[in-house]
Amino acid sequence: MAERGRPKGASGEESRALLLEIAAKEFAQHGYHKTKVSTIVKSASLSQPTFYLYFKNKEAIFEELENLFHLRMMDLVKKSRLQPALEQTSVRARIIYNVKEILAFFAKNPNLTRIGFYLSTKADEIKAQIVNQIKENLDYEVDAGYFRKDLDTHIVSESLIGIIERLTFVQLLPKQKKPEELAQHIANLLIDGMLPKARSEN
Incomplete structure (x- = not known):
């Protein structure tokens, strides 16, 4: 059964990699302070609970x-x-x-x-x-x-x-x-x- 919020057929690693890719784009375009977790997950077509499976918070994904x-x-x-x-x-x-x-x-x-x-x-x-x-x-x-x-x-x-x-x-x-x-x-x-x-x- 596919996890809610995760694209059908996408593995956990694929979802994590997608979040990193989208986050990099958001940070690069808008800066750290203006980038929000909600924007990252929306652009990735994932849910916020999915984000928090892989990253503690915005700071954690930026540090990665x-x-x-x-x-x-x-x-x-x-x-x-x-x-x-x-x-x-x-x-x-x-x-x-x-x-x-x-x-x-x-x-x-x-x-x-x-x-x-x-x-x-x-x-x-x-x-x-x-x-x-x-x-x-x-x-x-x-x-x-x-x-x-x-x-x-x-x-x-x-x-x-x-x-x-x-x-x-x-x-x-x-x-x-x-x-x-x-x-x-x-x-x-x-x-x-x-x-x-x-x-x-x-």
Whole structure:
């Protein structure tokens, strides 16, 4: 017998996932304070008792979304560390791929991204932890010989997350640029710099 309020044939996990999806959209569009549980369940075509089967209150579902963003981001950043013994010629392509994967996650989850990067009261803490993980990656990669030994890895990490955050909101989420395009632009700037390439001497 289907639970009252649950769409016919939907499992508990499907209902829970739907509530998270709708809640992310409501929070992203209207902010935390203006979002109501009644609005979430109405948009999900579920009942309030169904909501409270899975979440204690509005704060609990918001915290789960915060944590979901945090965990997925940390996982993506940890996976982006360059592995030892890469051919130098493939390093640039690997960096572009790793940045693109992070941006693709944002593009696929725009509401979750707005919550994690902007709406969350833990946003600064989340970004600080991401910066620390990027720094750990860079320290490892410097030791592996991929980058200059005099690199200030903390400044580079802060710069990278700042660039990614800004471009996500002004280029990626408004669909001005695709993840692969932005990843290429970021690599061009951070790897090649802004000065014209020196002409080879005749």
